[in-house]
Every structure is written in C-alpha cells, then in structure tokens.
Amino acid sequence: MVxxxxxxxIELELRLKDIKYAIWLLSRNKLIVLGFAIxxxxxxxAIIGPFVVDPKIAQRVDYLNQHKPPSWExxxxxxxxxxxxxxxxxxxxxxxxxxAGVVVFLALSIGIVVGGISGYIGGRLDELFMRITDIFLxxxxxxxxxxxxxxxxxxxxxLMLALVIVWWSGYARIMRGQFLAEKEKPYVQAAKVLxxxxxxxxxxxxxxxxIYPLLxxxxxxxxxxxxxxxxxxxxxxxxxxxxxxWGQLAARGSNYIFQAxxxxxxxxxxxxxxxxxxxxxxxxxxxxxxxxxxx
Numbered sequence: 265m266v267x268x269x270x271x272x273x274i275e276l277e278l279r280l281k282d283i284k285y286a287i288w289l290l291s292r293n294k295l296i297v298l299g300f301a302i303x304x305x306x307x308x309x310a311i312i313g314p315f316v317v318d319p320k321i322a323q324r325v326d327y328l329n330q331h332k333p334p335s336w337e338x339x340x341x342x343x344x345x346x347x348x349x350x351x352x353x354x355x356x357x358x359x360x361x362x363x364a365g366v367v368v369f370l371a372l373s374i375g376i377v378v379g380g381i382s383g384y385i386g387g388r389l390d391e392l393f394m395r396i397t398d399i400f401l402x403x404x405x406x407x408x409x410x411x412x413x414x415x416x417x418x419x420x421x422x423l424m425l426a427l428v429i430v431w432w433s434g435y436a437r438i439m440r441g442q443f444l445a446e447k448e449k450p451y452v453q454a455a456k457v458l459x460x461x462x463x464x465x466x467x468x469x470x471x472x473x474x475i476y477p478l479l480x481x482x483x484x485x486x487x488x489x490x491x492x493x494x495x496x497x498x499x500x501x502x503x504x505x506x507x508x509x510w511g512q513l514a515a516r517g518s519n520y521i522f523q524a525x526x527x528x529x530x531x532x533x534x535x536x537x538x539x540x541x542x543x544x545x546x547x548x549x550x551x552x553x554x555x556x557x558x559x
Contacts, residue, residue: 321351344524359510364486367427368482375437376439418500427493431489439474446470486539494511
C-alpha cells in the first residue's frame with residue numbers, strides 16, 4: 265500500500281511537471297497566447313451574450329432604422345430590418361460556437377469508436393469500417409453537406425447533422441492509424457502476455473497514447489466547422505434567415521454590400537477572428553503534444 269501511494273505521488277508530480285512545462289512552451293509563442301485569448305474571448309461571449317443583450321429586444325424589427333451606419337448609438341450599424349448588428353453578432357457567438365463544438369465533439373466520438381475498433385480488431389471488420397469510411401471521404405465535404413441539408417431542410421439540427429456526417433471519417437482514419445501503430449509496441453505485447461484484459465489495454469494504454477493527434481486536429485477543425493457552417497448559411501442552407509447566426513447576417517448584408525458594406529464586414533470579421541483564434545490554439549497544442557517540436 266505504501267509503495268502504491270508513493271508511485272501515485274510520483275506519477276502526480278510528473279504530470280504536474282509536464283503541465284508546467286507545457287504552459288511554459290505555450291507562453292513562449294505570442295501568436296499562440298493571442299489564439300488562446302481570442303478563443304477564450306469568444307467562449308465567454310457565447311456564455312454571457314444572452315445575459316448582456318436581450319434577444320427579444322435585439323431581434324425586434326425596426327424599419328425606421330434600416331441600414332444605419334456605425335455610430336455611438338449603433339457601434340456596428342444596423343442591418344436591413346433595423347436590428348443592431350453588434351447585438352446580433354454577440355448573440356450569434358452562442359449559435360456558431362455551439363454548432364462547432366457539438367459537431368467536432370460528435371464527429372470525434374464517432375471517429376474514435378470506429379477507428380479504434382477497426383485498428384485494434386482488424387480483419388473483416390476493419391475492411392468493412394474502412395470501406396464505409398472511404399465512401400464518405402470520396403465526396404467533397406462541402407458538396408456532401410449541401411446535399412444533406414438540402415434533403416433534410418434548413419434548421420440548426422440538420423446543419424449540425426450534415427457536418428457530423430462529413431467530419432467523422434477523417435477522425436476515424438487517424439484513430440485507426442494510431443491504434444495500428446500502438447498495438448504493436450512492446451508495452452502492449454507485454455500487457456497481453458501478462459493476461460491483462462483487452463478492454464483495459466485499450467482504455468488504459470492504447471487510447472491515451474493515441475488520442476493526442478486527434479485533439480490537435482479537432483481544435484484546428486473548430487475553425488473549419490465554423491467556416492463551413494457559415495458558408496452553408498450564406499447560400500441559404502442554414503437555419504432561419506432571421507436567426508442571429510454569423511453566416512446568415514453576412515448573407516443578408518451581401519444584398520446591400522455597396523449600400524451598407526458594414527452589414528457584411530462585421531459578421532465576416534467575427535467569423536475570421538474566431539477561426540483564427542482556434543487555429544492558433546491548435547498550432548499551440550501541436551507544439552506541446554509533439555515531442556519532436558519540443559526540442
């Protein structure tokens with residue numbers, strides 16, 4: 265018991281040391297720090313947005329204030345139906361980050377299960393899973409998402425479902441490769457010889473050592489999902505046109521790009537900086553989790 269407690273204490277100390285080293289590595293790069301700051305800002309904005317801006321008041325139609333340019337009263341101006349653009353962008357942060365978070369989480373979960381089973385078990389099951397994965401990878405992602413949303417109809421749920429169907433296959437491929445590499449390593453073979461159950465080998469050893477590349481890719485994909493969702497909304501395959509979603513706001517403003525360019529500019533900048541922030545965070549995680557980049 266004493267030896268087990270000491271080993272746990274040593275393991276905890278090593279993990280704390282790794283965490284401190286990772287934080288030090290991240291703090292060295294100003295772009296990565298900027299990315300974390302941007303990502304945290306958008307996350308906080310998504311959480312507190314409905315408490316700062318009353319959705320009922322912000323989405324109220326006011327034709328007397330159509331296309332008002334930026335001013336102290338309306339810092340980002342107003343849109344084609346008189347809504348304050350700043351308030352709509354603040355409310356839209358929750359919609360866009362919710363879409364990106366749910367899509368990446370569900371796609372990552374499906375990819376881990378499919379890729380892990382395929383890589384560890386192999387054989388005919390591996391062939392079946394990978395051929396299904398290849399079918400989804402064969403279609404251009406945006407085209408497939410457009411086809412699915414067109415068939416299912418426009419709504420937030422259908423938009424997220426279409427993006428999950430598009431995104432999971434890439435994670436499955438990466439996870440399968442990681443499992444194939446890890447299961448042949450000496451520590452896994454030794455665990456099998458000792459009679460450790462397969463489920464424990466997978467969840468205690470192989471999965472923790474295989475998940476890091478997927479976490480990096482998933483972080484980078486948050487920005488990609490946001491851009492794709494905004495693109496689908498822009499062409500009319502997203503939620504209702506009156507929802508405060510950034511792609512919808514940009515789509516409505518594109519009809520008045522010469523008359524009121526701010527109606528496209530500010531929603532576009534919101535999408536740009538959110539995607540940039542999460543991409544920088546992904547780069548930072550890659551630098552921390554890849555031992556070759558720590559040198």
